[in-house]
Amino acid sequence: MASAIARWEKFRFNPPPSRQQLEAVAKVVGVDANRLEQMLPPAGVGMNLEPIRLCAGCYVESPCHRIEWQFKVTQGCQHHHLSLLSECPNCGARFKVPALWVDGWCHRCFLPFGEMVQHQKKI
Ligand SMILES: [Zn+2]
Ligand SMILES: [Zn+2]
Structure with a gap:
């Protein structure tokens, strides 16, 4: 799990993620890959999967x-x-x-x- 997180830390949605990457991220955050695709940030906006943040x-x-x-x-x-x-x-x-x-x-x-x-x- 730790190595996967390390990879996602460097994960950028530019170019857009492959289906395989989407499914990997979806698994971590616990959402459906299709839903995740709709929630992605605008092109070029990066995402950090660590640290996990909360409101x-x-x-x-x-x-x-x-x-x-x-x-x-x-x-x-x-x-x-x-x-x-x-x-x-x-x-x-x-x-x-x-x-x-x-x-x-x-x-x-x-x-x-x-x-x-x-x-x-x-x-
Ligand atoms: Zn505590
Ligand atoms: Zn809030």
Whole structure:
């Protein structure tokens, strides 16, 4: 898994990803490859798959990862006007890949993602 993430870190959607790459990314973030294709950033916009980022405010409303949090151009959450978290504000653990977000809390200290919203800065 670590080597796959390292590859995705350098992953750029320019040229557009092959079907095989799309499916690999879709697996990590836990979305369908077809849906992912529709959510891709505009041509030339890069994407970081590490660190995995989170807006707890969004997570409370809909408990899933949003692909736009990984776009390089994304500075914060446009809906809540909050900075994104890239690690647990309580213990500093990096977030796991979204496909593994089954419990909705930090895998190390068990702080629920929803409670992390108070640690996001207003932007
Ligand atoms: Zn949000
Ligand atoms: Zn934690």
